[in-house]
Amino acid sequence: MSQAIAFADLGAQYRRLKVDIDARMAAVMAHGCFINGPEVGELETALAAYSGAAHAVSCGSGTDALTIALLAAGVGPGDEVYVPAFTFTATAEAVLLLGARPVFVEAMETSYLIDTDDLTRRIAASSGRSRAIIAVDLFGQAADYAVLSTIADAHGMLLIADAAQSFGGAAGNDMVGSLAPITATSFFPAKPLGCYGDGGALLTDDSNLAESYRSIRAHGKGDDKYDIVRVGLNSRLDTLQAAVLLAKLPVLDDEVAAHDTVAAHYDAAFAGKVGLPERFPGYRSAWAQYTIRVDRRDELAASLWEKGIPSAVYYPLPMHLQSAYAQFGDGEGSLPVSESLSRHVLSLPIHAYLNDTAIERICEGVLAAL
Ligand SMILES: *Cc1c(COP(=O)(O)O)cnc(C)c1O
Numbered sequence: 407m408s409q410a411i412a413f414a415d416l417g418a419q420y421r422r423l424k425v426d427i428d429a430r431m432a433a434v435m436a437h438g439c440f441i442n443g444p445e446v447g448e449l450e451t452a453l454a455a456y457s458g459a460a461h462a463v464s465c466g467s468g469t470d471a472l473t474i475a476l477l478a479a480g481v482g483p484g485d486e487v488y489v490p491a492f493t494f495t496a497t498a499e500a501v502l503l504l505g506a507r508p509v510f511v512e513a514m515e516t517s518y519l520i521d522t523d524d525l526t527r528r529i530a531a532s533s534g535r536s537r538a539i540i541a542v543d544l545f546g547q548a549a550d551y552a553v554l555s556t557i558a559d560a561h562g563m564l565l566i567a568d569a570a571q572s573f574g575g576a577a578g579n580d581m582v583g584s585l586a587p588i589t590a591t592s593f594f595p596a597k598p599l600g601c602y603g604d605g606g607a608l609l610t611d612d613s614n615l616a617e618s619y620r621s622i623r624a625h626g627k628g629d630d631k632y633d634i635v636r637v638g639l640n641s642r643l644d645t646l647q648a649a650v651l652l653a654k655l656p657v658l659d660d661e662v663a664a665h666d667t668v669a670a671h672y673d674a675a676f677a678g679k680v681g682l683p684e685r686f687p688g689y690r691s692a693w694a695q696y697t698i699r700v701d702r703r704d705e706l707a708a709s710l711w712e713k714g715i716p717s718a719v720y721y722p723l724p725m726h727l728q729s730a731y732a733q734f735g736d737g738e739g740s741l742p743v744s745e746s747l748s749r750h751v752l753s754l755p756i757h758a759y760l761n762d763t764a765i766e767r768i769c770e771g772v773l774a775a776l
Pocket of ligand 1: 470493496497542570593606
């Protein structure tokens with residue numbers, strides 16, 4: 407039996423970048439500024455330059471980035487925040503942690519992204535205080551922020567991009583980080599730009615917001631660290647993680663291009679045979695996942711597994727059916743597209759270190775099992 411294929415291959419990436427990563431980490435060990443060391447500021451400057459946002463504020467995780475964005479806007483009890491039902495838990499969790507109410511919005515079947523028609527209907531039907539929309543760039547392709555901004559502006563709502571899976575992606579010439587007024591991203595190891603632990607960042611052009619994010623991530627400090635002007639968090643990005651990210655950021659474009667090559671192979675092999683992930687013209691996905699839709703998903707996954715081909719289900723249960731969040735939804739049948747996606751999606755290996763032989767094996771494995 408041939409060797410098992412890796413779903414993600416951080417080892418191969420480390421071998422490629424070992425000299426830079428090791429040197430960057432050794433520099434931190436030598437200067438010893440483990441919190442707010444010079445690499446943190448250097449990374450923030452580099453992230454802003456890369457994404458085209460005026461300000462980048464790093465923090466402890468992608469979940470914290472979302473929480474900080476909502477905290478800074480004063481979102482809390484009595485507020486409604488519109489989030490996709492088909493997403494990772496953290497999107498809804500940040501809302502609930504602040505005591506606000508999540509309103510779950512339907513997904514689109516082929517792009518998996520928030521359905522803006524359903525969003526509009528739900529805002530119109532709401533009798534509550536509609537405060538914010540968190541759109542998610544699920545699997546790496548940015549949501550339609552032109553339409554989302556129009557909706558948010560018409561209702562005086564805050565618009566936040568959850569770009570945990572899309573950093574490195576773009577819409578036309580605009581990079582993720584400059585598509586929405588506020589962007590939250592994650593550096594969890596498996597994301598398109600990942601560190602070696604937890605990490606995240608906020609990107610915005612608004613200098614007042616950036617200032618409040620810097621305060622909130624450090625316990626709500628004012629000009630002095632013992633002058634507390636608001637309730638905040640302890641959510642800084644470790645200097646060591648900033649050092650790792652500084653070594654990885656220069657190859658992100660190259661890795662995203664490699665993801666795109668894998669995706670093009672899959673598109674060609676599977677066209678007409680499975681539901682393909684829809685691509686918007688002119689958009690560049692960061693391809694956090696390559697996700698297909700099939701009828702007998704679990705049988706396909708089992709058959710691939712037997713051939714040493716890993717796959718994953720993102721996500722097996724939509725938010726409104728999670729037991730912790732169900733009280734905020736309308737139960738089974740209320741968001742049929744999101745529910746159907748949860749039963750039919752399967753994500754295949756996609757990373758920059760997948761060779762042609764492995765890609766061929768995956769394509770053959772899928773086609774043989776269908
Ligand atoms: C990973 C992820 C997050 C949370 O990021 P963490 O850094 O793990 O806290 C939020 N939203 C989405 C869509 C994610 O995929």
